[in-house]
Amino acid sequence: MLENNTTRPATPREAWQRLREGNFRFIxxxxxxxxxxxxxxxxxxxTQEPFAVIFGCSDSRLAAEIIFDVGLGDVFVVRTAxxxxxxxxxxxxxxxxxxxNIPLIIILGHDNCGAVTSAIKAKESGRMPKGFIRDLVEHITPSVFAAESHGLFDVNSTVVEHVAQTTERLLERSRIISDAVDEGRTAVVGITYRLAEGKAQLVSGFGVS
Incomplete structure (x- = not known):
């Protein structure tokens, strides 16, 4: 086991580098x-001083602390399907x-996403799922349309588009976060994760030069 690393990355670039190194070890x-x-x-x-916040899919195969090889207090995790x-x-x-005062937000999607697949199927069939699953599909459907406008129809290409769309929507909806990005205090980046390889790949971003 590695000795505890308590030196907190201070910038978005340092935070992303720490996560990349952990993912490389995991792979x-x-x-x-x-x-x-x-x-x-x-x-x-x-107290806590996490160096990154990870907003990811709730999928059981996408455990952020494991795939980035980090520990207690390192990342602040928020998850929805x-x-x-x-x-x-x-x-x-x-x-x-x-x-x-976390310097980096990661939007974390993954291939073969069930929620994105449901949105694609609902769009193709014209039938919406029941209950609050419908709410998830309604939120993801604009990303399906955006992907199709680029000639992308498969689930994994749509996942990449949905990650990119989520990074943009987050800045559009939150003045607190957009101001932090404008001031250089944080960055928002979109990452897709490949289930078979275990690889996290950068696909979009704001505030990381």
Missing amino acids: NGQTQHPNQDGARRQSLVE GHVIDTASLGSLEYAIDLL
Whole structure:
């Protein structure tokens, strides 16, 4: 096990580099499981200083701390199916930026996403799912149309488009986050994750030069 790494990345670029390094270890079977022992747990009782917030899909195969090889207190995680933005997730993201001063927001999607697949099927069939699943589909459908406007019809290409669309919508909907990006205090980047390879790949972003 790696010794606890308590040096917090201070910039969006440093934060993304830390996550990239962890994902590289995960891909290659060299995970170090940092910041996961009793001493780290005790150090976090009174405070937290995560260096990234990860807004990802709720899919069970997309456990952020595992795929980026980080530990307790390293990342602030918000998850909804299809990383759909609602008022609760938006408030959580604004809390992370405004009160915890986190320098990086990751929008994390993945291939073979069930929520995106449901939106594609609903659009093709004209039949909407029942209950609040319909709400998820309604939020994702604009990304389906955007992907089709570029000649993209398969689920994985649509996932990439949906990640990019989510990064844009987040800045459009949150003045707190857009101001932080404009001031250089944080960045928002879109990442897609390949289930078979374990690879997290940058596909869009604002504020990372």
